[in-house]
Ligand SMILES: O=C(O)C1=C[C@@H](OP(=O)(O)O)[C@@H](O)[C@H](O)C1
């Protein structure tokens with residue numbers, strides 16, 4: 339364990355870049371590993387979660403080679419791996435790989451993960467993939483052994499919006515000839531839909547009475563293509579939150595600004611920050627821009643309703659923290675999914691805010707945060723294998739009266755290995771602690 343303290347940073351601000359988007363990176367590796375030909379992936383992030391997917395597709399038969407800073411991935415018919423597929427801390431790796439592998443008849447693979455991932459629910463992918471024809475041995479959590487089969491189609495109504503479940507079904511559907519449709523109550527991140535189109539797969543989306551429907555078309559064969567991975571909005575959120583909390587100005591270059599991921603920027607804008615997009619462009623079908631956030635006036639409280647949850651799913655702990663610095667009471671609704679992330683993020687946020695002198699009022703899946711402008715701080719946070727909880731509370735410490743200590747920064751390497759260096763380059767006061 340390695341503890342660190344986030345402390346008052348009055349000079350915080352500047353320009354930085356963040357690692358490539360984790361969601362796009364997982365998808366690029368998996369689609370390239372399924373495609374005919376060799377795909378070049380540029381700006382693949384170096385975090386541990388993406389490395390888990392990279393090693394997994396190699397174990398399933400794809401050829402993966404480094405070429406300078408790029409990766410060359412040649413797809414193939416997937417076969418049983420020589421050992422367990424270790425997904426480490428990464429829910430996206432486990433769920434997407436199970437979906438992608440499910441349609442290879444006779445393939446047998448055991449998926450394992452670390453202590454945190456081994457607690458996370460897998461029934462949400464096992465059920466639809468079983469309905470399509472795959473079989474699973476094990477319980478509702480890893481380790482789980484999948485046996486692939488010739489799959490049928492599915493028309494699946496998801497009870498909660500989840501891009502991982504949607505994507506697992508779409509990936510399985512690539513090897514099914516039947517109709518495949520997934521309906522979610524609200525649209526979750528659409529990187530799979532965007533990237534499948536880049537690899538030549540036909541699909542369609544429509545808004546229906548039950549929600550947002552995504553269907554595969556008839557053309558489901560993948561042809562290799564090149565992917566440049568744009569910057570991760572969920573990593574950039576910490577840099578921007580630092581600006582909102584300290585009153586600084588931060589620009590993040592080459593950032594993914596897909597509308598299914600910009601919820602945190604929308605929230606900061608609604609709270610009174612200035613959010614500016616410059617130099618708009620397109621990388622691999624995804625919108626990219628240089629984004630600047632600054633705060634010049636008092637932060638306003640916010641009401642964040644459940645339809646906004648998918649576009650901020652990984653930023654919600656941070657949003658609750660920013661709300662603590664606002665002038666008034668904020669309401670964040672529909673946070674239930676946070677309980678089944680790398681840790682119980684809802685519990686961690688409630689405990690962490692309270693430990694730093696913030697009044698929080700949980701009510702089922704909803705949370706009220708009473709902002710009083712200034713925040714005491716001084717708390718010690720147990721991060722419980724959760725990279726985002728570690729980064730969120732270190733960021734909070736930049737604006738509190740007393741420093742905030744997190745007990746373990748090692749999980750940060752799963753998504754943002756250079757977090758401490760990047761934040762220090764912006765003037766963040768992050769110090770080693772006991
Ligand atoms: O599809 C993805 O890449 C992801 C989807 C989200 O999970 P859910 O699908 O469980 O909401 C998100 O929390 C996760 O970090 C990445």
Ligand SMILES: C=C(OP(=O)(O)O)C(=O)O
Nearest residue numbers: 427428429430431652679
């Ligand atoms: C929830 C996350 O990732 P995963 O589900 O892939 O572990 C995350 O990175 O915040």
